[in-house]
Amino acid sequence: MTDKWGISRLVLLMESLVTKDLKVRYKRSILGFAWFLLKPLFSMVVYYFVFTKILRFGGAIPHFSLFLLTGLLPWNFFSSSLSATTSSLLDNHRLIRSIYFPRMALPAAEVAANLVHLLLALVVLEAILIIFGHYPGISIVLILPALILLTMMTVGIGMLLSIGNVFYRDVKQFIEVLLLAWFYASPIIYPLDSIGVDIVQSQNLVAILKFNPVSGFMEIMHSIFYAGTWPPLWCWISLGSWSFVLLFIGISVFRKAEPVVVKEL
Amino acid sequence: MTNVFLDYRLYHDRAVSLRETMMNLFNRKTSIENFRALDDVSIDIEPGESVAIIGSNGAGKSTTLKILAGIYRPTLGTAVSSGRIASLLDLGVGFHPDLTGEENLMLNGAMLGLGRNDMKALIPEIADFAQLSRFMDTPVKYYSNGMFMRLGFSLATTVDPDILLIDEVLAVGDVGFQEKCYQRIQDFREQGKTIIFVSHDLEAVSKLCNRTVWLHEGRIEMDGGAEDVLSGYLQKASARMKKISTTATPKEWGSREIWFDSVKLRNSDGIPTGIFRKGDGIIIDTVIKSRIPSRVDNVVFGFSIHRADGETVIGTNNLEMNQPLLSITGSLESSIEIDLDIEEPGTYLLGIALTDPEASRDYHWQEFFYPITLIEERKDPPLRLSQAVWKQE
Numbered sequence: 001m002t003d004k005w006g007i008s009r010l011v012l013l014m015e016s017l018v019t020k021d022l023k024v025r026y027k028r029s030i031l032g033f034a035w036f037l038l039k040p041l042f043s044m045v046v047y048y049f050v051f052t053k054i055l056r057f058g059g060a061i062p063h064f065s066l067f068l069l070t071g072l073l074p075w076n077f078f079s080s081s082l083s084a085t086t087s088s089l090l091d092n093h094r095l096i097r098s099i100y101f102p103r104m105a106l107p108a109a110e111v112a113a114n115l116v117h118l119l120l121a122l123v124v125l126e127a128i129l130i131i132f133g134h135y136p137g138i139s140i141v142l143i144l145p146a147l148i149l150l151t152m153m154t155v156g157i158g159m160l161l162s163i164g165n166v167f168y169r170d171v172k173q174f175i176e177v178l179l180l181a182w183f184y185a186s187p188i189i190y191p192l193d194s195i196g197v198d199i200v201q202s203q204n205l206v207a208i209l210k211f212n213p214v215s216g217f218m219e220i221m222h223s224i225f226y227a228g229t230w231p232p233l234w235c236w237i238s239l240g241s242w243s244f245v246l247l248f249i250g251i252s253v254f255r256k257a258e259p260v261v262v263k264e265l
Numbered sequence: 266m267t268n269v270f271l272d273y274r275l276y277h278d279r280a281v282s283l284r285e286t287m288m289n290l291f292n293r294k295t296s297i298e299n300f301r302a303l304d305d306v307s308i309d310i311e312p313g314e315s316v317a318i319i320g321s322n323g324a325g326k327s328t329t330l331k332i333l334a335g336i337y338r339p340t341l342g343t344a345v346s347s348g349r350i351a352s353l354l355d356l357g358v359g360f361h362p363d364l365t366g367e368e369n370l371m372l373n374g375a376m377l378g379l380g381r382n383d384m385k386a387l388i389p390e391i392a393d394f395a396q397l398s399r400f401m402d403t404p405v406k407y408y409s410n411g412m413f414m415r416l417g418f419s420l421a422t423t424v425d426p427d428i429l430l431i432d433e434v435l436a437v438g439d440v441g442f443q444e445k446c447y448q449r450i451q452d453f454r455e456q457g458k459t460i461i462f463v464s465h466d467l468e469a470v471s472k473l474c475n476r477t478v479w480l481h482e483g484r485i486e487m488d489g490g491a492e493d494v495l496s497g498y499l500q501k502a503s504a505r506m507k508k509i510s511t512t513a514t515p516k517e518w519g520s521r522e523i524w525f526d527s528v529k530l531r532n533s534d535g536i537p538t539g540i541f542r543k544g545d546g547i548i549i550d551t552v553i554k555s556r557i558p559s560r561v562d563n564v565v566f567g568f569s570i571h572r573a574d575g576e577t578v579i580g581t582n583n584l585e586m587n588q589p590l591l592s593i594t595g596s597l598e599s600s601i602e603i604d605l606d607i608e609e610p611g612t613y614l615l616g617i618a619l620t621d622p623e624a625s626r627d628y629h630w631q632e633f634f635y636p637i638t639l640i641e642e643r644k645d646p647p648l649r650l651s652q653a654v655w656k657q658e
Binding site: 097101 | 331334336338350352354363364371372376377381404
């Protein structure tokens with residue numbers, strides 16, 4: 001193998017990859033970082049009209065647009081991260097084949113770059129919420145552990161996708177469809193039981209939807225940002241177990257597949 | 266590396282979509298074959314050695330480097346290395362087109378484990394060596410190919426690695442820059458750093474390396490001193506070149522009443538070889554046989570040296586040079602010793618001939634027959650002081 005890769009060196013590598021990612025993304029872009037906020041804002045406007053003027057269930061939720069935004073921001077993080085990680089190994093194949101470094105850093109850096117965006121977007125979100133009278137409670141401190149768990153889960157899934165896409169390009173197509181279905185199966189445009197509004201009428205359906213890996217995080221978002229309450233316990237159990245399981249599977253599969261993938265690229 | 270095997274999966278019309286895989290599963294028709302790129306290769310390189318890896322295309326040279334760089338993990342066996350490795354496997358590929366030269370250097374520095382401040386301090390030196398100081402804030406997509414390569418070479422050699430891996434990339438930039446590159450690699454050698462070098466350029470190999478490993482179809486054919494291995498390699502290569510030469514093909518003709526029964530090349534130290542250094546004599550030892558029963562006098566023994574494309578450089582014989590002609594009855598051993606001033610090192614083709622111009626007979630010609638490689642060695646020290654005079658008026 002090659003020279004030692006200690007923690008500090010890994011941190012340095014991740015830092016550089018993230019910096020590169022952000023720089024590359026916003027070169028020659030006028031609005032730059034603002035796009036990370038604008039994209040969810042535009043979708044917010046669309047969903048707002050669809051679900052209050054056409055389908056009309058959003059009317060049951062006060063400040064429906066703000067409710068939408070609390071879910072759309074982390075979803076945007078999740079879905080952009082997964083799309084980016086899927087092609088992260090293929091896009092960097094020349095780099096991988098010319099120098100040794102821990103390749104896990106590639107999908108991980110994609111997630112980290114998106115996380116930087118999410119953090120900034122959450123600050124803006126909090127400001128907007130305060131303007132509209134949704135003051136945060138002490139529960140807001142819980143955003144930190146929740147974000148750590150979500151990131152772990154996203155990295156885990158991202159690693160699986162990046163490996164899969166090297167062997168089968170179908171993965172890239174498939175993930176787009178999957179994300180569309182996943183979006184509607186997650187409590188983003190509707191709440192489950194975090195804010196005391198009952199939109200999903202069937203209790204069985206609610207129970208099933210709680211098994212969705214991102215349900216826990218979305219409900220935590222709604223509780224602490226939108227409602228300013230403590231999130232229900234099931235959110236933590238679901239998010240925690242999914243995160244550890246998916247990260248573990250992701251890392252194990254990546255480790256195992258890495259030597260083959262390098263030759264395959 | 267010890268007993269290293271490396272298999273590639275070789276796809277014949279490879280299936281890259283799920284549907285194809287499924288169909289293959291049902292048809293039980295696997296289109297995958299294992300290709301063994303390295304087959305039980307063991308190389309032990311001490312710190313400070315400079316080792317060249319030679320061999321024909323597909324022999325496993327680049328694969329070996331990739332294993333040493335830690336990019337590939339051996340299918341079987343172990344590869345261990347210590348120290349910082351800089352690899353010139355593919356110059357400048359770690360560069361992102363949209364980032365500027367400086368941003369790219371910072372990123373690459375991080376990959377090599379250099380902290381932000383360490384790297385910042387090195388950037389002027391790297392830019393200067395690459396002659397790109399003015400372009401450090403230009404995105405590298407606007408660089409020419411040569412600039413790209415120069416930056417890559419400069420980076421890899423400035424970061425002070427313990428081990429330098431080079432894969433056939435010394436054709437960087439113009440002649441002046443190439444000279445600088447060679448000089449830098451020489452400096453590395455003198456600093457006692459380890460260099461592992463893959464090349465087809467045998468002249469560069471003999472200049473830069475003291476040990477050579479010759480790979481053939483994934484196995485080590487020879488491992489030893491550069492000179493021995495190179496001459497072995499050249500002999501085999503010339504044997505092959507006789508069959509498939511695209512340039513001047515060896516030609517042989519004549520009445521064969523008198524013929525070369527055996528021909529051997531050696532240098533003035535008596536070592537059989539096809540490589541000659543500046544100052545070496547080329548000695549052609551021949552056994553000449555005759556089927557003419559009587560004694561034949563006044564046989565002219567000539568030789569010629571051609572460029573690889575067949576252009577004649579030198580052609581002469583014992584008659585022209587006023588030297589004794591041959592007299593043959595039955596069998597005779599004869600040799601020519603040639604001393605050359607090498608102006609342009611390279612590979613040339615040597616031809617020999619037996620004729621009798623008076624009787625206008627061509628006994629035996631072997632034209633473009635023996636490839637010889639002439640190399641110029643680096644001299645140490647390159648200058649010697651013969652005199653210095655101080656004067657005061």
